[in-house]
Amino acid sequence: MRNHPEQLVIPRDLWEREAVRRALAERDVGMLFRHFRRYTGASQTAVGARVGLAQSDVSEIERGIRAVTSIDVLTRVAVGLGIPLSRLGLGGPPSATPPPRDADRAGSAATLAAADREDDVRRRDLMAGALGLGAGLTVGAGASAAADPGTGDPAAAMERALFEPLDVPPARLADLHASLSGARQDFVDARYSALGTALPGLIATAEATRDATTGRARERAQAVVARSYVLATELAVKQHSEAAWATADRALTAARASGDPRPVGEAARVLAITMRRAGRSRSAVDFLARTSASLEPTNGSDATKAEARAARVCLLLTAAYTAASGQTRGTALDLLAEAEEIAERLPDGPARGGLFTIAASPAECAMYRISTYNALGSPDEGVPYVRRVVSGRLPTTERVARFATDTARMWHQLGDGTRAFAALQTIERTAPEELRRPALRGLTLDLLYGPRSIPGLRSFALRTGALAAD
Known part of the structure; x- marks a missing residue:
C-alpha cells in the first residue's frame, strides 16, 4: 500500500x-x-x-x-x-x-x-531563427548534459559543438561523403555514443568546406552539411534533447541551399518530428504533406523518379504517425494508405531508402501501422501487422530495435507484460544502446512497477540502467 x-x-x-x-x-x-x-x-x-x-x-x-x-x-x-x-x-x-x-x-x-x-513558443522562435540559437538550450536537460561529458549522454558533445564549433580546415568532398556514410552507419547500427563523438568534427569540417567553395561544389557541400545536421537531429530526438530544434533548423536551411530535393525531404522529416514532440502535430502534418507533394517527380530518369517517390513514402509515414499523435485518426489512416500505395509500386533496391534512415518498404509501412495504432490508443488493431514484419529481414539494426520498441509498447498497452519484456530483451541483444533512451527506460519501469511480477525484469532493469542499484 x-x-x-x-x-x-x-x-x-x-x-x-x-x-x-x-x-x-x-x-x-x-x-x-x-x-x-x-x-x-x-x-x-x-x-x-x-x-x-x-x-x-x-x-x-x-x-x-x-x-x-x-x-x-x-x-x-x-x-x-x-x-x-x-x-x-x-x-x-x-x-x-x-x-x-x-x-x-x-x-x-x-x-x-x-x-x-511559453517555452514551446520560445522553441518555435528558435526554429525560425528569431532568437539566438542558445536560447532554447540554456534551460533544458540538454544544456546540463552538454556541460558535463561524464553524464553518458551521446548527444552531449554534439550539443556543445553547436555553440563552441571546432576550428578545422576544409576537406575534399569525397572525404566528406565517406565521413557522412560512416556517421550514418553509426546511426543505423544503433551506435549512438560513436555517432555523438563523430558529429562535431563532421559538421565543422562540412561547414568549413562549404565556406571555402563556390558554385556547384558549394551546393554539394551544403548537402553534406544538411545531412550531418539531419543525423544530429535524429540523435537529439532519441535522447530527448532540446538541441533538436537548432539542428533541424540548420539542416533545413542547408538543404534548401543545396538545391537537392533529397536532403530537403530528410530535413523536413526530422523538423516535423521535432515539431510533433513540442505538441505541434497539426502544423507538422501540414508541413510534411506540402513537402511530400513538392517531391512528386515530373521528369528525370526512372531511377530518379523512384528515389523521389521513396522519399515521399518516408514523409507520408512520418506524417501518419504525427497525425496519430495528435489524435486525428482519419488523417493518420489516409496518410498510411497513401504511403502504402506508393510503396507497393516501388522497385526493390536502393530507391526504397536512399540516405533516409527509414526505408520506403511494405515492412516499414507495417511498422508504422503498429506505432500509429499505439498512438491512437487502439493497439489491438496493430497485432495483425506484427506478422507482416520479419525482423531478420529489416535493413538496419536501428529498425530492428524500432520494431521491437513498437511491439513492446503494443503488448504493454494490451496488458501482456511478458511479451512486452520479450521485445525489450530483443533490443538488448541487438541494439543495447537503445535501452538507455529515456522512453525505453520509462517503459521498463512501467513494466517493473506493474501489477504482475515478470521473472528476470528487475535484473534487466538494473543491467540496462533503468533502475539504480541500491
Whole structure:
C-alpha cells in the first residue's frame, strides 16, 4: 500500500544516490519523479499534488512524452519534492522559495502549463531563427548534459559543438561523403555514443568546406552539411534533447541551399518530428504533406523518379504517425494508405531508402501501422501487422530495435507484460544502446512497477540502467 501524500518519508540520502544525482545533473524530471516514487511509495497523483501538476502530466513526463524545461516548473519540482535548488542548477538557497500551500498546489497547474507553452513558443522562435540559437538550450536537460561529458549522454558533445564549433580546415568532398556514410552507419547500427563523438568534427569540417567553395561544389557541400545536421537531429530526438530544434533548423536551411530535393525531404522529416514532440502535430502534418507533394517527380530518369517517390513514402509515414499523435485518426489512416500505395509500386533496391534512415518498404509501412495504432490508443488493431514484419529481414539494426520498441509498447498497452519484456530483451541483444533512451527506460519501469511480477525484469532493469542499484 502506498503512503498518503502527507505521510511520505523521504530517505535522507535520496539526492545523494548515484542514479538520482545523474538525473539531477541532466534535469531529467521524469526519472526524478520515478526515483522519488520508488523510494517514498508516492503515487503519481501525490507527486502531482506536491508540484502542482495533474496526474496525467506526471505520467507524460515520466514516459518521456513531455519534457520540463521551464525554470518556474523546475523550481516547483525542487520545492515540492524537497530537492535543494542548487542540485538542479537553480539560483538561491533551498529556502529562497517557500513551500506551496495545498491550495496553491491544486490551483497552480494552469500556471505551470502556461509556462511550458511559453517555452514551446520560445522553441518555435528558435526554429525560425528569431532568437539566438542558445536560447532554447540554456534551460533544458540538454544544456546540463552538454556541460558535463561524464553524464553518458551521446548527444552531449554534439550539443556543445553547436555553440563552441571546432576550428578545422576544409576537406575534399569525397572525404566528406565517406565521413557522412560512416556517421550514418553509426546511426543505423544503433551506435549512438560513436555517432555523438563523430558529429562535431563532421559538421565543422562540412561547414568549413562549404565556406571555402563556390558554385556547384558549394551546393554539394551544403548537402553534406544538411545531412550531418539531419543525423544530429535524429540523435537529439532519441535522447530527448532540446538541441533538436537548432539542428533541424540548420539542416533545413542547408538543404534548401543545396538545391537537392533529397536532403530537403530528410530535413523536413526530422523538423516535423521535432515539431510533433513540442505538441505541434497539426502544423507538422501540414508541413510534411506540402513537402511530400513538392517531391512528386515530373521528369528525370526512372531511377530518379523512384528515389523521389521513396522519399515521399518516408514523409507520408512520418506524417501518419504525427497525425496519430495528435489524435486525428482519419488523417493518420489516409496518410498510411497513401504511403502504402506508393510503396507497393516501388522497385526493390536502393530507391526504397536512399540516405533516409527509414526505408520506403511494405515492412516499414507495417511498422508504422503498429506505432500509429499505439498512438491512437487502439493497439489491438496493430497485432495483425506484427506478422507482416520479419525482423531478420529489416535493413538496419536501428529498425530492428524500432520494431521491437513498437511491439513492446503494443503488448504493454494490451496488458501482456511478458511479451512486452520479450521485445525489450530483443533490443538488448541487438541494439543495447537503445535501452538507455529515456522512453525505453520509462517503459521498463512501467513494466517493473506493474501489477504482475515478470521473472528476470528487475535484473534487466538494473543491467540496462533503468533502475539504480541500491
